[in-house]
Amino acid sequence: MTSQETWQSPIAPGISWYQATVGERPTYPALDGSTTCDVAIVGGGYTGLQAAYNLAKAGVSVVLIEGSHFGDGASGRNGGQLGTGQRAWPEELEETIGYERSKALFNLAEAAKRHLLDFATEHQIEIDFMPGQMNVSHKESYTKSYQENAEIAALRYDYPHVRFMDRQETQERLGSKRYFCGVRDTGTGHIHPLKLLVGLARVAANAGARIYEMTKATAIHQANGKVTIDTPRGRIVADKALIACNGYIDNLEPVTASHVMPIRSFIGATVPLGDHPKVLAGGEAVADSRFVVRYFRKSRDGRLLFGGREAYTSDNPRDITQHIRRQIAEIYPELKDIEITHAWGASVGITLPRQPFVREVMPSVISIGGYSGHGVMLSNYCGKLYAETVLGKTADLELFKSLNVPAFPGGAAMRAPLLFLALSWYALRDKF
Template identity: 75%
Template structure:
């Protein structure tokens, strides 16, 4: 059974180019009645589905529930960029937690990258992978830091795939004169995120995981030594559970909600740029140095896919494409009147230090999220690491659990207004 590919979710504003170009998603039933399992998973994105796949492959009885359709959250609607390392540059992270832990986290992220590409190849999922990524600076004063980044990656982190770009080379690769320098990373690239999500869901189902869509968790609790999850028309009872809701946690679990905050992010896609061959001719993905990062790339059929506008409330703008086109024109004036064929948005889960939140929030219940815009690799890998921890085959998830992730200040009432003020201040700094 399939549902039309133009399905519009209430949590996923706008029809994405990914939906138009990935074919139809497999549909799964809603949960009705009671079900016992070994592991219950809340959330049908990368983290939940990877955990479900690896647990089911090992013979574990797994049930996964998703409030909407699998892929309606960030996993199916993001920018598709893999990046390298964690959200922080390794030398920045090293200043905070020391070289040994910073190196371990960098190596873990490289393992995440290999896992994603290997998994897609093994499962025969065509994810439209394109090699090459640029980090570019919107301020001339950042040049020294960008030079050092490439050097440190090679000398201290055994990563020789980065090289510094001066302004002339940056301009040539981008087809834009608005940036001052950059770092080219040949060891990573970008993918079609929804194609990966669809393939992952099918693999998890084939492996034996029970997947239920349109099934929101209403509550999660411990009863008589078991984890009990109530839904509108059913109930899951399990030995343990994984909360993998990321920016869509809502009020389901208060510890996660106090540590993982959703912000709205929006992306647009243009018509194919056949008349503008000078724009990113190599097809690399790009992310800039702004606090409100502008990230963009060309799709397999030659469109410019551009993200960069954020909102710190739950509201959605009436015209997403207008704001995106304006940002595109700042970088590429020749595209000021370009037709936008798609514009969409969703929620990104962030934490205070921009590092993943991985914590046992009650006995037998682990919560994972807060990838802070770096989740294509990390969300997939964290799902696998959770499964390995349950199976007793790897303790690597403990490295994420050991991170100091403080709660957002202000309590339930003031948390969001304080976040709005703080992020607005940092966004203002981008202009100077």
């Protein structure tokens, strides 16, 4: 995911807990001069690197450019939760696209989950996988829908790993009295996202993909059957191109920019919780029912990794630790004075219906993004599906292409202010 900015934390400038624990990251050269290839890829996050790897191993000539260092975008700085299915619950998707398409998308997401875990195992990438996830409700009125979700997952979607938790069980498993009920999913888990990203870049390079970092795409055009991508120190000419910038699209390509908007999401990492054994005693990750989702989990060394505060612009607040600590204290009052050792953020690409954006934005140029906070496994798999589409192996990417993902209203000038107003309204509703 292409980024030209670095999050500056007052505690650990530019360093997330992920970066502090991944070890020394390999560096890759910047593009210096012009080149040609079969497929050019803009964006070195999960989507772009998976596409590059799968194309290169099949003998396709691939050039990938990333505007920052690999891992500095959302792929290396996210919450690390895999989830299950799509961003919306399958019964919600049924209401708009019908059962058959909803089931197909659910099955695709399960394939994405298996692919990610198998990929890490096959290539010996230690991603710190920890099993289990809980989705919990901050409103008592949601109890019935949570009960139904567990039943529908088992009976209609052949997924028996989700089970309803009543209030008592939810509070016991969380070690908190803040939530009213939930579902526990034993068929998924959470990972160290930067370890996956670093390993993926290595695997793509070893497969023969030419990957470059600190190389920003400044323009992209299509003419005479060729795609041209301009950079500050060279030009790439290709037969096809993939735009995989997600929330870092900026002004590179207007169709994508009108459909995928960035919001800033922030995470804090505490010191290890040795004195608080009841907090997430089972080690599951958690996401709650707020529109502005709060998501948290424990690391392997027992730290609480807590995300939740969002900003609806590309800017960074000066100090987010007080906001993160306040949200932690709402759920775990005993942690109100916990030391936060690292705080960081990233731009999450969202779409209006919270469904992935996959579209041919100009001849021979596909853009993929807008995972809306559900991208760890979907982005990896979409990169693989793009490669298989180019190779003529599968048409599964058409499931996403066929989704109705409208542009954000307001045009280029008013799009961001309207998004700010709308999301601020929903955030206000979370409080009442």
